[in-house]
Amino acid sequence: GAVVSQHPSRVICKSGTSVKIECRSLDFQATTMFWYRQFPKQSLMLMATSNEGSKATYEQGVEKDKFLINHASLTLSTLTVTSAHPEDSSFYICSARNLAGAGETQYFGPGTRLLVL
């Protein structure tokens, strides 16, 4: 149980294009999903908290117009990197909080490797 998937797992795009990453909770409902960014050999940096049916809450320093988040259902959140540039290349990881139970645990997706040329 508590499986989170991400799609795609890897994506290469040209500078200036937009890329959408999907995060799905496969066997549970998640009112809250989180998007992280991880640079090589570094820890995870929280970008934003995504709540189903409402606007995402972005961390300080994260451009909300560049990283668009949509949480349209209890099992799906999407992150769109708009007008991507090489500095946006990174490993993006989502996590989901299980609505059932105490909900104190976040379950992580396998990550999406983005390379912007």
Place this chain on the structure above:
Amino acid sequence: AQSVTQLGSHVSVSEGALVLLRCNYSSSVPPYLFWYVQYPNQGLQLLLKYTTGATLVKGINGFEAEFKKSETSFHLTKPSAHMSDAAEYFCAVRGSGGSNYKLTFGKGTLLTVNP
């Protein structure tokens, strides 16, 4: 506010030896504490967590951790390292209660296991 310090960015042990990964935290409220493991190019997998109750928690793959409030620590141990334990380990904290579910991560400790 919470913070996590993982002492030692790299720990190397021999196969069969004790594994000890250190984590100290600070939190203005009673904490929930987590250890996650990350294999190369993968997401994070929950090893174990402490919320309330017993301070010694057991997780998957033979790992365990003990919450010591007086020392603000949550060190991760395993009696005998296996080659498959080689990975990056992250300690994380969040405040208990309320509606703030954000995790604060440490910088990670890379565990290498030598044959």
